[in-house]
Amino acid sequence: MxxxxxxxxxxxxxxxxxxxxxxxxxxxxxxxxxxxxxxxxxxxxxxxxxxxxxxxxxxxxxxxxxxxxxxxxxxxxxxxxxxxxPKGRGTFPILVALRQWSEEFDDHPEEIATILVDRAKGRPVRKLEMRAEDGRLLSPADTTLKPRPARRRRSA
Amino acid sequence: MxxxxxxxxxxxxxxxxxxxxxxxxxxxxxxxxxxxxxxxxxxxxxxxxxxxxxxxxxxxxxxxxxxxxxxxxxxxxxxxxxxxxPKGRGTFPILVALRQWSEEFDDHPEEIATILVDRAKGRPVRKLEMRAEDGRLLSPADTTLKPRPARRRRSA
DNA sequence: CTTGTGTGGTTGCATCATAAAACCAATTGC
DNA sequence: GCAATTGGTTTTATGATGCAACCACACAAG
Missing domain, CATH: 1.10.10.10 (Winged helix-like DNA-binding domain superfamily/Winged helix DNA-binding domain)
Structure with a gap:
């Protein structure tokens, strides 16, 4: 079946x-x-x-x-x-995003035991933010999906 | 059981x-x-x-x-x-992180149909990056976990 | 070399979650 | 009013998960 x-x-x-x-x-x-x-x-x-x-x-x-x-x-x-x-270490932003989502929206944030901090200063890291190529801060509504351009053969 | x-x-x-x-x-x-x-x-x-x-x-x-x-x-x-x-919309960075991880590390990237672009310019969004409070770019090794400080009662 | 102990698993079985399909009530379209 | 669509629930089959028992190998002691 x-x-x-x-x-x-x-x-x-x-x-x-x-x-x-x-x-x-x-x-x-x-x-x-x-x-x-x-x-x-x-x-x-x-x-x-x-x-x-x-x-x-x-x-x-x-x-x-x-x-x-x-x-x-x-x-x-x-x-x-x-x-x-390297592929495994590349998941780090995913884990950070999950962590920050809990920190921001969890119904019982007092139960969260740890915070992620910048090792040098001991201060919390910033929220992940989405930026355009030119550096403008983007909200979800500022983005859209496009079909992936076909990879051109023989370099460029 | x-x-x-x-x-x-x-x-x-x-x-x-x-x-x-x-x-x-x-x-x-x-x-x-x-x-x-x-x-x-x-x-x-x-x-x-x-x-x-x-x-x-x-x-x-x-x-x-x-x-x-x-x-x-x-x-x-x-x-x-x-x-x-709002809590649901707050998952957007998680989805972006998952998407970017696939785009960067997938074994068959040619099968990925869409790319996330900045609506205004039509250009791909930047990779999510982790920054310190003061704006320094952080790698995973630049971060560490600290116990969450006890929330103080009665405002501040 | 033999015995004991810890590490790193595999196997068997009970239970839970998931999937597909059938069923069904309420809402619409006509 | 009648048929089709929407938004589910129920039923049943199978895959995934969890626990406990088992087992092979490495290593250390004697």
Missing amino acids: MVKRTSFEGDSCPIARSLEALGDWWSLLIIREALFGVRRFGEFQSKLGMAKNILSVRLRALVDHGILETAPASDGSAYQEYVLT | MVKRTSFEGDSCPIARSLEALGDWWSLLIIREALFGVRRFGEFQSKLGMAKNILSVRLRALVDHGILETAPASDGSAYQEYVLT
């Missing part, structure tokens, strides 16, 4: 495509931990408090998507580690 | 808290459509191609989370509509 959890893999919308890799309950939290330097299976498992089997599945999926890669060692032991690729 | 799909509702991490509301497969896509002006049940259903029962569940959850609200009419008919609240 092929009910199959609807994949967005072939979707032409870039948001749907990113959700294909990041859209489940745990992946972004695993990446969050990885950005804090977590690398080992057991460390992910204990910090996130999740079942080992699904952690296993998620780690493999993140590796398959090129978000994590397995590295042979680091402290000399024969075990492997999971480290972020 | 109470296996219960682990809720992040009580979690103190703002990322986990936002995923509580947005972290499933469809919610962000529903919000994406709503940002484009989609308001009616059938319109969501046909544009997203999703099953009506789960659309029904998702819309109710988004209303419960204060992301959508039901409005009585608009074109005079007796049906209701789903419109974004």
Whole structure:
């Protein structure tokens, strides 16, 4: 009957495509931990408090998507580690956007334990803002979608 | 046995808290459509191609989370509509971050159909960037987490 | 080398969420 | 009034998740 959890893999919308890799309950939290330097299976498992089997599945999926890669060692032991690729580190703005949305709109902000600060000054970071090429600040209404221009062949 | 799909509702991490509301497969896509002006049940259903029962569940959850609200009419008919609240419109940077991540890192960028442009000039918007209070551009490594300062009572 | 312990998983089973399709009531269009 | 459309709910099948048990390998001690 092929009910199959609807994949967005072939979707032409870039948001749907990113959700294909990041859209489940745990992946972004695993990446969050990885950005804090977590690398080992057991460390992910204990910090996130999740079942080992699904952690296993998620780690493999993140590796398959090129978000994590397995590295042979680091402290000399024969075990492997999971480290972020550039693609994985590129999710940082997504995590910041999620964080700022909670900080601004959560119904119980007093339950939020941490704030993201500029390391040099110890002051909160600014809200992410959308700007035009020339630097003008853009609101959602100032933007629109255009069809992607066809990539021209042979350089330019 | 109470296996219960682990809720992040009580979690103190703002990322986990936002995923509580947005972290499933469809919610962000529903919000994406709503940002484009989609308001009616059938319109969501046909544009997203999703099953009506789960659309029904998702819309109710988004209303419960204060992301959508039901409005009585608009074109005079007796049906209701789903419109974004300010909290719902506040997810825009999240969607932009997801979009830009795909644009930058997707393995098949040629399959991405649209680009987000500045309406006035028709030129692509800039990448979201993280800045300090004083305007310095920040990389992930330039940031750190601090415990949230206790809110002081009675104004300031 | 053998035994014990911790790390890094896999397997089995119960439960939950999701998907497709059928069904249905209220609202419209005619 | 009658048929089609809208906006759902119900039913049923299957995939995903969660927990606990199990297991292989590395490593350390004796």
